[in-house]
Amino acid sequence: MLMSWIWAIISAISLCSALITGSGSALAGAIVQGAGAGVELAITMAGSLCLWSGVGAVMEAAGITDMLGRLFRPLLHTVFPSTKQDAALSRDLSGNICANFLGLGNAATPLGVRAAQRLKRGDTATNELCRLIVLNTASIQLIPTNVAAVRSGLGCQSPFDILPAVWITSLLSAGLGVTAACLLGRIWKS
Amino acid sequence: MTDYLVPLILFVTTALALRRQERAYDLMLDGAAQGLKLLFTILPALIVLLTAVYMLRASGATELLSRFLSPFFSFFGIPPETAMLVLIRPISGSAALAVGAELMGRYGVDSTIGRTAAVMLGSTETTFYTISVYFGAAGIRNTRYTVPAALFADFVGFFMASWTVRFLY
Structure with missing residues (x-):
């Protein structure tokens, strides 16, 4: 429903600002061009997207998720103290974080949801649950394959040269987001 | 280094x-x-949303928006051209991809704006979608401070994307 409203608002805004700026013919042309550009974008992305989904499947089978989980365990215990007592929760949470890290969105969500169900109290989010969701909305990803696919589709010579910037940015955004959640957890009354 | x-x-x-x-x-x-x-499932959305992005661009609405938000964006050092991307990113993943791809194509993949758009896309998530999936599946009504904390993380992401691109390239 939300997207239907956004779509309606976008067409209204376009119509109004075309009337104001007198760019009616450009707007009419854009409607035809845009639809074609959508197909073009999908085709340029197709190769890289498929290749990296393949690599993701191999990563999962190779046990890289478990290795990363062991690496991240101390951090996990700090942010989610309940994982020290609850082994199943610990497994789901570290699976969720590692799958996100490797860009395996389909594997990450069910694990995260299962962890969320263990972390809730009635219908209220606990502090640890809020942290879990902030961590999931802040995306720490080793290789942002979709973006790299778009870049290479647009003719970029080294589509992965954005990696250092992506790592610094997502680490800081996730780190500060979780820090903010921890601070808010102290002062927020449920 | 990233090449290897x-x-x-x-x-x-x-x-x-x-x-x-x-x-x-x-x-x-x-x-x-x-x-x-996956590509086939997002293809219809890409077609419709890129049409929307092209409409907003051709009608002059994109420029009006970035000029309107320009003081706020410039204050934090975020390129005002990315205003549309910043606004749509937390709401819809495919719309953000459409807006980002258009920005990269228009200003060039290796331009500051194109790179900033790429880093923004790569280091943030569809916040509201993720929140609704998790809270929906876990049956949570009282979300407490999740939304402000998640939006703060997004803001840090947009801010840092602009500054890392400025310093690293």
């Missing part, structure tokens, strides 16, 4: 899979088929 990192990841992944006696090649093919399916 990606092929290295490919090799190490395959080697580890082979050590576990996994059929790496077949897994690659399965995954690639999954990717194709």
Whole structure:
């Protein structure tokens, strides 16, 4: 429903600002061009997207998720103290974080949801649950394959040269987001 | 450095899979088929949303928006041209991809604006979608401070994307 409203608002805004700026013919042309550009974008992305989904499947089978989980365990215990007592929760949470890290969105969500169900109290989010969701909305990803696919589709010579910037940015955004959640957890009354 | 990192990841992944006696090649093919399916599911959205992005651009609305938000964006050092991307990113993933791809195509993939758009896309998530999936599945009504904390993380992401691109390239 939300997207239907956004779509309606976008067409209204376009119509109004075309009337104001007198760019009616450009707007009419854009409607035809845009639809074609959508197909073009999908085709340029197709190769890289498929290749990296393949690599993701191999990563999962190779046990890289478990290795990363062991690496991240101390951090996990700090942010989610309940994982020290609850082994199943610990497994789901570290699976969720590692799958996100490797860009395996389909594997990450069910694990995260299962962890969320263990972390809730009635219908209220606990502090640890809020942290879990902030961590999931802040995306720490080793290789942002979709973006790299778009870049290479647009003719970029080294589509992965954005990696250092992506790592610094997502680490800081996730780190500060979780820090903010921890601070808010102290002062927020449920 | 990043030129060697990606092929290295490919090799190490395959080697580890082979050590576990996994059929790496077949897994690659399965995954690639999954990717194709994913592409088909997002294709209709890409067509409709890129039409929307082109409409907003041609009608002059994109420029009006970035000029209107320009003081706020410039204050934090975020390129005002990315205003549309920043606004749509937390709401819809495919719309953000459409807006980002248009920005990269218009200003060039290796331009500051194109790179900033790429880093923004790569280091943030569809916040509201993720929140609704998690709270919906877990049956949470009282979300407490999740939304402000998640939006703060997004803001840090947009801010840092602009500054890392400025300093690193």
